[in-house]
Amino acid sequence: MLRPIxxxxxxxxxxxxxxxxxxxxxxxxxxxxxxxxxxxxxPAGASDExxxxxxxxxxxxxxxxxxxxxxxxxxxxxxxxWTLEDDEDVHVVTRDPDARPxxxxxxxxxxxxxxxATVKVGDLLVTSPAQTFVHVATGLRLxxxxxVLGDAxxxxxxxxxxxxELTDLAERTHKVKGIVQVREQIGRMRPGTDSVMETRxxxxxxxxxxxxxxVNEIVWAPDGDYVKRVDMFYPQYxxxxxxxxxxxxxxxxxxxxxxxxRRRLEELGWTVIVVVADDITxxxxxLIDRVRSAIHRATVRRVRL
Numbered sequence: 001m002l003r004p005i006x007x008x009x010x011x012x013x014x015x016x017x018x019x020x021x022x023x024x025x026x027x028x029x030x031x032x033x034x035x036x037x038x039x040x041x042x043p044a045g046a047s048d049e050x051x052x053x054x055x056x057x058x059x060x061x062x063x064x065x066x067x068x069x070x071x072x073x074x075x076x077x078x079x080x081x082w083t084l085e086d087d088e089d090v091h092v093v094t095r096d097p098d099a100r101p102x103x104x105x106x107x108x109x110x111x112x113x114x115x116x117a118t119v120k121v122g123d124l125l126v127t128s129p130a131q132t133f134v135h136v137a138t139g140l141r142l143x144x145x146x147x148v149l150g151d152a153x154x155x156x157x158x159x160x161x162x163x164x165e166l167t168d169l170a171e172r173t174h175k176v177k178g179i180v181q182v183r184e185q186i187g188r189m190r191p192g193t194d195s196v197m198e199t200r201x202x203x204x205x206x207x208x209x210x211x212x213x214x215v216n217e218i219v220w221a222p223d224g225d226y227v228k229r230v231d232m233f234y235p236q237y238x239x240x241x242x243x244x245x246x247x248x249x250x251x252x253x254x255x256x257x258x259x260x261x262r263r264r265l266e267e268l269g270w271t272v273i274v275v276v277a278d279d280i281t282x283x284x285x286x287l288i289d290r291v292r293s294a295i296h297r298a299t300v301r302r303v304r305l
Contacts, residue, residue: 005018005021005022005023006043008043009043009045009046009047010042010043010046010047010052010055011042011043011046012036012040012041012042012046012052012055012056012058012059013040013041013059014039014040014041014059014060015028015039015040015041016039018041028041031044032044034046036052036053036056036057036105037053037056037057037060037103037104037105037106038060038103038104039060039103040056040057040059040060041056042056050071050074050075050090051075051122051124053090054067054071054075054090054124055123055124057090057092057101057103057106058123058124058125060101060103061092061099061101062094062096062099062101064094064095064096064099064116064125065092065093065094065099065100065101065125066092066093066094066116066118066125066126066127067090067091067092067121067124067125067126067127068091068092068093068109068126068127068131068132068135069091069093069107069109069127069132069135069136070084070087070089070091070136071089071090071091071092072091072126072127072132072135073132073136075121075124075126076121076126076129076132076160077158077160078129078132078152078153078160079149079152079196081136081140081145081148081149082196083140083141083145084136089105089106089107090105090106090107091106091107091109092106092107092108092109093108093109093110093111093116093127093135094108094109094110094111094116095110095111095112095113095116097110109135112175113172113173113174113176115172116131117130117131117169118131128161129153129160129161129165130153130161130165130166130168130169131169133149133150133153133161133166133169134166134169134170134173134176134179134182136149137149137150137178137182137185138173138176138177138178138179138181138182139178140178143181143184143185143188144200144203146181146182146185147185147188147189147199147203148196148199148200148203150166150185150186150189151189151190151191151193151196151199152193152196152199153166154189154190154191154192154193155192155193155194156191156192156193156194156216157194159191159192162191163186163189163191166186166189167183167186170182170183170186171183188203188206190202190215191215192215192216192217193215193216194216194231195243195245197243197245197275197277197280198215198216198231198232198243200280201231201232201241201243201275201279201280201287202215202232204280204284204287204288205241205287205288205291208288208292210288210291210292210295211234211295213232213233213234213241214232214233214234214235215231215232216229216230216231216232217229217230217233218230219233219240219265219268219270221264221268222268227261227264227265227268228240228258228261228262228264228265230242230265231243234295234298237271237294237295237298237299238268238269238270238271238298239270239271239272239273239291239294239295239298240262240265240270240271240272240273241273241275241291242258242262242272242273242274242275243274243275243276244258244274244275244276245277262274271294271297271298273287273290273291273294275287
């Protein structure tokens, strides 16, 4: 059965099917079509979104070839590590070395493991969140970057996997460079964060031999009223640490609500420490000193009581 010429702006078609449907090679070289990859065409009006490009490539991939690595992160809606943000190639992986595609703009990986965990994202075959974590994390040099990636996969509002799943897949992965470091860092990850910079704040404090703060839990008033969900806090010292990102600049309603709720925390005897990006990137020592001083003051108060 011949495949009809697509009439949807983002629908791909292989050159072979297009020729069988009556189009000429000259027409396929015209401005009516885009050429995202060798052997496949998209209508000229197709979007340049990653999912559209992947659907086009999927038309010429063998069965069992899955989108992977940084491409899988983007398709799954997971933050891409800063060291990989400029990687715009489409990454795929297969357990069959002969099935690896050889096309410009495509990075084809070969998995030597006895398994390849995959999921469907729409109609695309994509490595599972845990599998994607292992693929990407083993290529990261710094231990903190591995933790940041793991946290990103377990966001409070968009949890894609669990510590148990990450641990299981990492333990089943063998003879892969970097896997030992990955296994070692899983214990430092925390589900329920909201941003990369929250994770980096936590890691900075722990590296300075300060206690690991509780992540994204609710502080309640003595009468049971909701006060605030705090980014990080030390309940034993009544210290709340709040990271202010760009959303506080662009969302005035959230900004005003945060100010009111932070004031309420202070009325209840909490110390509130607000962190911005510059504290992490340019003055980490100053932030550490602020937190350490707050813990010291809280400890002195407890002794006096």
